[in-house]
Amino acid sequence: MPLLILFLAVPAFGRERIVDAAGLLSAEEKENLLKLADSISTAYDFDLVIVTEKSIGSAEPMDYADDFFDDNGYGLGTDRDGCLFLQVTRSRDFWFSTSGRGIKMLNQTAGDKLEADVVKFLKEDKPYEAYRAFFHAWETFLELDAKGRSYNFFHQWNMVLVSIAWLVALATGFIIVQIWKKGMNTALPQTHAAGYIIPGSLAFSEKKDIFLYSRVLKTKRQKSSSSGGGGSHRSSSGRSHGGRGGRY
Numbered sequence: 001m002p003l004l005i006l007f008l009a010v011p012a013f014g015r016e017r018i019v020d021a022a023g024l025l026s027a028e029e030k031e032n033l034l035k036l037a038d039s040i041s042t043a044y045d046f047d048l049v050i051v052t053e054k055s056i057g058s059a060e061p062m063d064y065a066d067d068f069f070d071d072n073g074y075g076l077g078t079d080r081d082g083c084l085f086l087q088v089t090r091s092r093d094f095w096f097s098t099s100g101r102g103i104k105m106l107n108q109t110a111g112d113k114l115e116a117d118v119v120k121f122l123k124e125d126k127p128y129e130a131y132r133a134f135f136h137a138w139e140t141f142l143e144l145d146a147k148g149r150s151y152n153f154f155h156q157w158n159m160v161l162v163s164i165a166w167l168v169a170l171a172t173g174f175i176i177v178q179i180w181k182k183g184m185n186t187a188l189p190q191t192h193a194a195g196y197i198i199p200g201s202l203a204f205s206e207k208k209d210i211f212l213y214s215r216v217l218k219t220k221r222q223k224s225s226s227s228g229g230g231g232s233h234r235s236s237s238g239r240s241h242g243g244r245g246g247r248y
Contacts, residue, residue, distance in 0.1 A: 048135060049083070061088060066233075
């Protein structure tokens with residue numbers, strides 16, 4: 001019986017969370033990333049996987065990532081919670097495939113953050129930094145999820161909102177001080193010049209500005225390409241996945 005339990009446990013612990021088929025990482029970088037991935041995955045019972053490929057042929061990145069996740073047994077818990085990050089170097093495609101509770105966690109705002117944090121390093125050809133950013137972003141999402149919260153607008157713009165609050169407080173304080181200062185000033189300035197003008201000595205001639213016509217030029221604004229994804233879909237195995245991706 002102990003041998004049977006050990007045999008059944010091997011697939012769960014033997015899965016490689018860093019599959020660097022494109023050979024982008026050094027041995028030391030891969031070891032560091034594995035420690036980080038294992039630490040976060042164990043703490044939150046959520047599988048985080050990175051897969052790099054030079055080419056995936058004619059397959060779509062979304063389909064390839066979903067099938068790789070399913071076929072290799074990734075995902076923790078009964079719903080197989082997790083996220084797989086696929087990078088294809090030749091086509092410069094990337095895809096985040098979510099499963100289980102990861103589908104809900106990667107909402108629009110969280111997806112925007114994840115993509116922004118990761119893609120800036122992919123564009124600079126810094127895969128190690130990109131993968132670290134992937135893990136740290138998910139660590140943020142998982143910490144909030146553990147507290148029953150989700151990454152949303154207020155988390156994304158936290159520093160901006162704090163700065164605005166400080167500016168409003170400073171402006172309010174300045175106005176109040178000016179009002180107090182004005183109330184203490186007994187020497188009021190003269191705001192009218194009537195007392196200094198000789199009656200009948202000042203006259204104005206009437207002038208009119210007539211608006212003849214206007215010309216308006218309109219230019220169509222070009223829209224940036226979308227990274228796609230969003231919502232949920234079925235993989236070839238019939239399991240539900242979410243995610244998003246694009247090209248860098």
